[in-house]
Amino acid sequence: MAIWWEVVLLIILILWLILHFLKQLWESRLYPPGPLRLPFIGNLWWFGFKFSADTLAKLAKQYGNIFTIWIGHIPMVILSGFQTVKEGPIKQSEAFAERPLTPFLKAALKERGILLSNGHTWKQQRRFGQVTMRRLGLGKKGLEHQIEEVAQELVQIFAQAKGQPLDPMLPITNSACNVICTLAFGHRFSLEDKEFLKLTEALESSLNFAGTFFHVLYEIFPFVMKHLPGPHQKALLSIETVLSFGKKEVERHKEHHSLHEPRDFIDFYLLQMEKNKDVPDSTFDDENLSQAIFDLFLAGTDTTSGTLQWALLLMASHPDIQDKVRKEIEDVFGSSQIIHYQDRKKLPYTTAVIHEVMRSKYVFLFGAPRQTTEDVNMLGYFIPKGTLVIPDLRSVLLDPKEWETPDEFNPHHFLDKDGHFVEKEAFLPFGAGLRACVGEQLAWIEIFIFFTSLLRSFTFRPPEGVKELNQEPVVGLTTHPHPYKLCAIPTSDP
Template identity: 45%
Template sequence: MEFSATVILAGLISALVWLLTVKTSKKPRLPPGPFAFPLVGNLPQIDKKRPFQSFVEFSKTHGPVMTLYLGWQRVVVLVGYDAVKEALVDQADEFVGRGQFPFLYKATQGYGIGISNGERWQQLRRFTLTTLRDFGMGRKGMEEWIQEESQHLRARIRSFKGEAFDPTFLLSRTVSNVICCLVFGQRFTYEDKEFLNLLNIINTVLKFNSTPWGMLYNIFPWLMEHLPGYQHKVFAHVKEVRRFIKRKIHEHKETLDPSSPRDFIDCFLIRCDQEKDNPKSEFQRENLIATGINLFLAGTETTSSTIRYAVSVLIKHPDIQEKMQQEIDTVIGRDRCPMMEDRKSLPFTDAVIHEVQRYLDIVPFSLPHCALKDISFRGYTIPKDTLVIPFLHSVLKEEKQWATPESFNPQHFLDQNGNFKKNPAFLPFSAGKRSCVGESLARMELFLFMVSLLQGFTFSCPGGPDSINLAAEYSSFANLPRRYDIIATPR
């Protein structure tokens, strides 16, 4: 306890020195923002259960580019489509930096594609995009994998024989098997206990980062490391994922055929050997482990949560579910596997899936960016090392971009003739050079899995439509949908 008290006291003294230094130095012209308290910044003014709502309220007073302090970390928040696009797309090179995300940094030990900057990030992103495309991301090969997995999913749902069940981990297993085929070259059976344990860990990690306790860790990591709490158990779970990926890498090394790579790990190992004499190469073991964690986590929970949320939406709005099924029956029927080329003939279905993503708003704050140097933006100066948050919630729920932003409304993506229409403010995967590397895969999964499910089943729940609450159960880093037992009635 004495050691912890000493650490806390030293931190407080350091913070006071920092504040005095800031006040006595020449300040750049920062964007405006609310009054910040010493040490804790604007944290007392932020709703711990719905932090995104506090950011919306701040922007009503301080505008689309504002400065907040999370603890003593200065953060510039970009609010609304125009500000986000101007930064991430029009000034992409200046806003390409990735900001610190302490939980992810510790989980990956600073390696991998998710948290890195500079040459490491450039090499790993370029390689990851190329390799995933080579193995079919957004192409025919991946489409066939998803079609096969959808049949396993439908068979498992039929086994419940119309009884209520919790779809959470069933959908996680289904979606995760797709990324597992890409990264590990294999799918796992739904009965695999190790696989289910890993998926439970992924769910725990995302849930932790979407609670006030997780938010505190990401703001005060040095303090939380020395305090007791659930964060230590979560990191122990992360180590299990690391051990699993290390074992898979070892198995791949033992059976590697450089002339015939089977998956992402094989391709990375081959590149490691090709560049073993290059001192500037980022193709080394720690980056492979960390990128494997990045792909495994990101490729599992966000997409499966979105599908689960979509099912809740259809239960809440049975008229929408019925209209989607009528369209699917007319275009595809109930027996043929859906294909991506069907999407253009299913405008209403496509619109509903897009609206699910917009309305769920699964990562409202995106991952933080960082000013790698002083940036001039809209007449302000964003100093080097400032965190930058592209506030995606404000884009997906902006009144001037959407007719009814706070309502679930598929008409947001349909024109007067019922044809699908794009909206440039649809940015659930962020934008620019740091946009999600798995965007095309996620889009394909959402469409093929949802159409396949609606071909085979009509969804309801024991409590009826009125029992469904579409507000997030947890909200911070991610908006996580509530869990419901559902009933899948075969059609």
């Protein structure tokens, strides 16, 4: 009798799985094509539960420039190639204006701040962010001067190695983080400060968790995962550490406020809170302020650091290009004149090299996810309202229809036949449309000043005995180089 019941239960289970699978196939018909979706795991089987830098490119070759992959029960529509992204988030910007509210993001960030909020909150916070960035003097003397000071501190750290092999990752990351501290808090930290080191470690831990196996599990089974120990709990704790760091700075600003003469992001935000204290639908409060500070660190530290790490690796790997950059800087500015961001127009080759670093070694695995605010019809496909959409900016920056040698590091992608710098429509490392990066201008100033300061001070070479530096990326939410060392030879040396 017991065996008979076991057989019946097994048959019922099999029938349920079949019905569940057929239901999934019926639901999938609403979305663009993609790999076969399996129960519970979706398409995770296709890429072995792990993305690589070329995963989406392989799928685009098989299924076209608009396709769907399923992370468990969550559909993700991928837009691949420049023309596809142009037809979506650029031309139909309003329809792709939301961020998806996945279970982990809800648990970690509570739908606040600038980057990951939606609706009224997002509109108020983003508008404030844009205005405040301008007020803080991006492109003018104030903040740019402080970035120059951080860049010179980084030059001194490199100089201390006296041409011996060094790992540039930590000093570059700490310097990029200190620029955000200047923007948000109005002051920098000593690179040995224990609280500052805790902040950088927490940021790294938060970013390293994104896209991992446990992150995927949390998104698929949030009701189970939130009660279990594991890396997801460490990531949530790391995010809270960064938020707490910001909250402490906010309290210090409240104690010694200078609302009559705001000097940094927190000052401007507290002033905005005061102005809106009687506005019923105001979203300016302590929680959104803490989240906005986290957003500044999230968007402005790892991305800038990764770009500069790639830049130095590529310079050491392409000494001919490195020599041309240094010669252009020397010909225009000599050895002593300070280079400002506005001087980039005098350095077309250097500017082209920086653009090409960002194109060929894009620091994100793909573009920041969007969510459709309405049903969308584009290029013959239907995308339902509320769908998670990934504009694959990596595919845009490597699109063979837009770039002559997409898989090569080639600064001439941004130069005309006379050596003048030229803008390219398909150059979209900061995104496009309504959700383009608020901090784009800050990133440009920072990368330009850091890069030119380092290149005029040092010649970068691989360590003795190293024939080739590894250019394959380490894949997470961002794509960094594998750990490497190089020799920074002072340019004054023979």
